[in-house]
Amino acid sequence: xxxxxxGGVTAKLTDAEQDMLTHLQQGYQLETDxxxxxxxxxxxxxxxxxxxxxxxxxTVKGLQKRGLIAPGKGRDLLTIAWHLKK
Numbered sequence: 001x002x003x004x005x006x007g008g009v010t011a012k013l014t015d016a017e018q019d020m021l022t023h024l025q026q027g028y029q030l031e032t033d034x035x036x037x038x039x040x041x042x043x044x045x046x047x048x049x050x051x052x053x054x055x056x057x058x059t060v061k062g063l064q065k066r067g068l069i070a071p072g073k074g075r076d077l078l079t080i081a082w083h084l085k086k
């Protein structure tokens with residue numbers, strides 16, 4: 001299913017990737033373990049943690065491969081915090 005990216009470029013994203021991207025655009029922080037697995041979304045205001053049922057390590061890898069997200073430093077040494085690329 002073709003979805004539109006924020007920049008107006010059309011990219012084929014899965015429903016899980018589109019859902020994750022929408023949450024990131026709303027200000028949620030994506031965090032994974034050091035291998036990119038076990039993705040969780042953390043709310044910016046109250047630190048509420050959401051565990052997307054349909055997202056996994058391949059969802060995160062797909063977004064990274066398309067250049068939509070980039071890794072950053074997490075809360076601890078074994079956590080990667082992902083952010084949207086501009």
